Amino acid sequence: MTKRELKQFIGVNALRLFIVVTALFLILFLYVIISKGGKMISWSFIFESPKKYMTEGGIFPAIVGTFWLTIISIGISLPLGVFTAIYMVSYGKPAWFVRFVRVAINTLAGVPSIIYGLFGLTVFVQLMKFDVSILAGSLTLAVLALPVMINASEEALRGVPQDFREASLALGATERQTILRVLLPTALPNILTGTIISIGRVAGETAPILFTAATFYTRRLPTSVMDEVMVLPYHIYALMTEGAHADKQVPIAYGTAVVLLALVLLVSAVAIIIRYNIRKKRKW
């Protein structure tokens, strides 16, 4: 083996090693979480309220809390994101305004989630007096999801061939009719995929809801959007850092992690399947 071949051999195998290390970490990670958390899973764990200061019982209120926070925040950020994307793609004037919006989106995408939490605390919790509530938390998460949503929608809209738009306009349709009846329906599956990916991300966020929505322990389910709620990711954090019965809390945290992981990964899997089907059916 020459020196050059030796270098290549070492280099390529180092790359292989890096991938093996990454894969082994993932396997170990999933094994630890699932083996320790899997045995906690039962109907009563999922459908009951916590008991005895979180040392027994289930996590149903946290599942409900995560559900509402996610649905409401996506319900807010989806239309905002799609409308913004429409403006950027179809109207796109004046150019300085679009460039300004683009800078804003890119900057927002890089803002750490804890800063969104501080923003939510100041604006939604204090200024608008929503207190720590589902509403304040959902609004904070909606703002956090916005850049992802805009980018996904914009990419989807740009993916629609220019001919579609021109054909529609040539038939006498107005800009609005073209957008609503041609562009949006064609881009819809891809927008949907982006939305589902955002759902997975929003459901797993902890930092933005620390001071805007989450509470450690409540036995009752929320009755209005002004209630504070238990939430799956915050529940894991709280179980690990608060309370005095680590021996009983850690297994519940593992169990909660399995539920959260299953939820998030299931949602991503749905997105991947939809995307696959779109690509197969697409004729342009």
Place this chain on the structure above:
Amino acid sequence: MNNFKEKIFKGITYTASLFTIIVLFGIIATLFSEGLPILKYVNIKDFLTSPNWHPTHIPADFGTLSLIVGSLVVTTGALIIAIPLGLGSAIYISEIAGPRSKEIIKPIIELLAGIPSVVYGLFGMAFLSPFLIKVFGIPTGLNAFSASIVLGVMVVPIISSMSEDALSTVPRNLREASFALGANKWETIVKIVLPAARSGVISSIMLGFGRAIGETMVVIMIAGGAAQIPTSIFQPVRPMTAAIASEMGETVIGSPHFHALFGIAIVLFIITFITNLITEFAFLKKRK
């Protein structure tokens, strides 16, 4: 009538776009209006360069240097792990792997990207930390080292997917020219493909840096929480995000401590903002 509808619709989409700008300015305004008042209690030099963070003492010390250093230490550690793993897998996927191994490797990396950070935190706290105590015989497993490992794995998918995009846009004829001149695969990767994709790769690393320094749950759970300048990577640290997240719940709104936490957030925001700028400039250069 139809014209009216057109205008209304355009108005709605315009307002939605305007909203992103409003939110950005809202965030900046919030941070500065709540953060700048800390300068009434401490001058800016001490705030940034004093390592003494004792916000609840009387009199209180509001030096954030140990928190900033804490963030930089875990972020650097994370990148030391994430760059070889992320860039390595990107190179392998784009240059070496056949279609079948691609189909196995890509989902693994996508899976890593989908895991919520709090679950990584749980893993670090309940499994990795006791494991490190056993292996290294250190007094605590919650320290800069363990936080770096977990944070590093979190950043791998970011670096990997963006670098792979950058590598795949390198024109094929560059590779072919290199092979035609007698270079082997490895020489082509190191001397031709990587330099050609340089700006994209740097962007991906900057993006990973931004994500790592802004990550909260992993460091709050695993980094150990001691506000000190570490002398060894096995010492606990308290990164900026961890200080904000864990202390905000205990402060009185409007107190010096409250303003100090927003002051830290300003520092964090500026760091991520500059990171973003560099990333974009690297991309702009690439387009030319």
